[in-house]
Amino acid sequence: MSGINKVILVGHLGKDPEVRHLEGGVTVASFPLATSETFNKEGKRVEQTEWHNIVLWRGLAEVAAKYLQKGKLVYIEGKLRTRSFEDKEKVKRYVTEVVAENFTMLGRKSDFEPAGSNGVQTKQDEVYSDTIDDGDLPF
Numbered sequence: 001m002s003g004i005n006k007v008i009l010v011g012h013l014g015k016d017p018e019v020r021h022l023e024g025g026v027t028v029a030s031f032p033l034a035t036s037e038t039f040n041k042e043g044k045r046v047e048q049t050e051w052h053n054i055v056l057w058r059g060l061a062e063v064a065a066k067y068l069q070k071g072k073l074v075y076i077e078g079k080l081r082t083r084s085f086e087d088k089e090k091v092k093r094y095v096t097e098v099v100a101e102n103f104t105m106l107g108r109k110s111d112f113e114p115a116g117s118n119g120v121q122t123k124q125d126e127v128y129s130d131t132i133d134d135g136d137l138p139f
Contacts, residue, residue: 005079007098009052010106011035013072017056019065029061030054030097031068033076053097054078060100067105075104 014032021027036049054076056064068074078100087093 007076007078007080009033009035009054009076009098011052011074011076013068013070013074014051015070017061017064017068019061027058027061027065029056029064031064033074033098053095054100055081055097056100056103060102064103073106075106076100077102 011033014034017029017031019027019029031054033052033054034049035052036047038045038047040046076098078098080096081099082094082096084092084094
């Protein structure tokens with residue numbers, strides 16, 4: 001039996017998506033996402049925030065670059081990936097990311113209107129998805 005690698009997050013973007021164009025015209029976007037939960041500790045309400053590194057590929061990255069910006073609330077589905085790289089000092093580092101397979105913009109329609117849209121509104125709770133073939137990932 002094979003395992004399941006599924007991540008579901010609802011949170012706010014920590015900054016605007018950073019978009020890069022790789023060889024072959026492949027687009028990749030990334031941004032931090034904050035999720036928060038509250039609980040009672042010794043009679044006081046405590047909020048704990050976790051930060052997640054989100055990565056989107058190809059068409060999904062292009063849609064994210066167009067509509068998402070810092071502070072916006074989104075629902076994201078994807079899977080965890082851990083990769084390694086060497087930093088400038090040649091030290092091997094590891095990073096764990098959520099590779100998004102789809103996302104849904106949450107909130108009011110006006111929250112996601114592109115600048116200068118001249119009153120054109122997007123569909124509320126529009127879902128964007130992309131099928132990812134693991135063999136195509138460049139790392």
